[in-house]
Amino acid sequence: MNNTPDTDDQLRRTLGIGRRRFLSTCTAVTAGAIAAPAFGASPVQAAPRPGGEHGKGQVLVPADKRGIILYTVRDAVGRDPQSTSLPSGFREVFEQLARFGYQQVEFAGYGQHANAPGGANLESVEGAKQLRRWLDDYGLRAQGNHGFIPGSWPLSSTDLDTFKKHLEIANILGMAHVGTGGDPTGSAYKADWDVAADKWHALGELARRAGLKLYTHNHDAAYGFLLDGGPLDAQGRPTRSSGIRKLEYFLSITDPKLVWLEMDIFWAHVAQYKFRTYTAHDGSTQTDIFDPAGLVTRHDKRYPLFHAKDGVVNATNGMGYDMVPFGTGVIDYRTFFSRVGHRNYHNPMVEQDNAPSSTSPGQSLEHAAIGYRNLAALRR
DSSP states (O other): OOOOHHHHHHHHHHHTOOHHHHHHHHHHHHTTOOOOOOOOSSOOOOOOOTTOTTSSSOBSSOGGGOEEEGGGGHHHHHSOGGGOSSOOHHHHHHHHHHHHTOOEEEESOSBOOTTSTTOSBOOSHHHHHHHHHHHHHTTOEEEEEBOOOOSOSSOOHHHHHHHHHHHHHHHHHTOSEEEOSSOSOSOOBHHHHHHHHHHHHHHHHHHHHTTOEEEEEOOGGGGSBOBOEEEEOTTSOEEEBOSOBHHHHHHHHSOTTTOEEEEEHHHHHHHHHHOOEEEBTTSOEEEOOOOHHHHHHHTGGGOOEEEEOEEEEESSSSSEEEEESTTSSSOOHHHHHHHHOOTTTOEEEEOOTTOOOSSOTTHHHHHHHHHHHHHHTOBO
16 A cells, blocks of 8 residues: 555544554555465464464354355355366355354355256255255354345235245245345435335335345445435435434334344445545534444344455555455454344354455365454454
8 A cells, every 4th residue: 555654544543443453454465464375175274363262251253153155155156066176066165164164154146056966056945955955964054145135116926926935945944034135225315215114124024924034235335324305406306414324214214023134344344434424404514433333232133144354454445445354354343243242143244255266266265264263263
């Protein structure tokens, strides 16, 4: 990072990172300190942190709550087992993740390579039964899925049937939750979030009848400020904000018995960096610093799942962070998990969007192993 000292200090304060920690992170990035270890049959582990797996203090994420979303290792799930000796397809990836120590997985669809056992598409009742057998074989539990959310509203008959099929698949797999990888709406306007709440209430009721909890997932934009007042634009839409954030508003208008959320902690911290000021209804500029852990604490049971992904400081990309293997960045997960508490309720899923590599086929599983080690090492 080619920053001046003034720029460094400004970014450090923006991200809420101490100077020593900021400088050590910059040094690590410059030195290429996050190199992936060699992949092998045994679990690959990052260097343990102080108070690690066998250290002192209360474990913040119990063993049975340590999970991973399969999107992190999507290249391994999708590769041709006939062309490589690396783990390929759902069955072999499950086996490897279990060796690392994971006990939970979150699905990101049900497709794999056609040459893998079970064939290309396991998005069916029979496919789900096969996946469940493999999960059971390796002591894994399916905790959720970034799956199908109908695009129609009111719901079309086709979308309704497809959604019900996904609920059936989720039950076969033994999930407690079913969800999506997107926001309820991409809009900044209050009226659109009101419509989204109606839709999610209807879907949440269907999920509840099936014994499941329906959850949505955030990127950074969902924790930006809602446009809900002030002068209207040429299309009659509000141009200013009361200061409430979009997903905070969604939480306030949805039934906690029908709608849950999965916080992507990385994107929530990107939102903390990006969305710090808003134009109030009276035209004044107001500052409000987002506190991801504080929001979870205020709505504790609404957040049964987390995406646990990490980042290092980047002052040039507009986000504040670059994504890195879990536990090798600067996001303070020890403090986050200590603050939100209820460690036997929340289900953190390690995620790294950029873990697959075109030049290092084993990288995503290597980084999954690093993520497990560092998740297990977190202690209060």
